[in-house]
Amino acid sequence: MAASPPRLKRRREFLRVAGKGSRAARPTLLLQALPGTGAPLRVGFTATKKLGNAVVRNRTKRRLREAARLTLGAGAPAGWDLVLVGREGTRKRRFDQLLADLRGALRQAGVLQP
Numbered sequence: 001m002a003a004s005p006p007r008l009k010r011r012r013e014f015l016r017v018a019g020k021g022s023r024a025a026r027p028t029l030l031l032q033a034l035p036g037t038g039a040p041l042r043v044g045f046t047a048t049k050k051l052g053n054a055v056v057r058n059r060t061k062r063r064l065r066e067a068a069r070l071t072l073g074a075g076a077p078a079g080w081d082l083v084l085v086g087r088e089g090t091r092k093r094r095f096d097q098l099l100a101d102l103r104g105a106l107r108q109a110g111v112l113q114p
Helices: 011-020 054-072 088-092 095-109
Strands: 022-025 029-035 042-046 080-086
Touching (some): 011 029, 011 042, 011 080, 022 095, 042 054, 054 080, 054 088, 054 095
Parallel strands (some): 042 080
Antiparallel strands (some): 022 029
């Protein structure tokens, strides 16, 4: 079983990635990626209140965490900070399609090689 990548937890870390990083959008998620951190890959997860109540937002983030664990698990490239932002489609989309969306966004941002 693949371990989850280390997490971004502080607001300023999220803001730094959002301000200086690149974006890759999909119907199910928004990926913000900041290269060149010199540290192991770290991932943060967020969902805005417009998605719904706390139950809906937490379910959205759980799906994103599992998708990131499966996609980035053991072979995660070092030196990146990533933020995954949940969208309305995150909780409605089939999980295999969510994984494909995440892989496509990671390739677009340059995190994964094609």
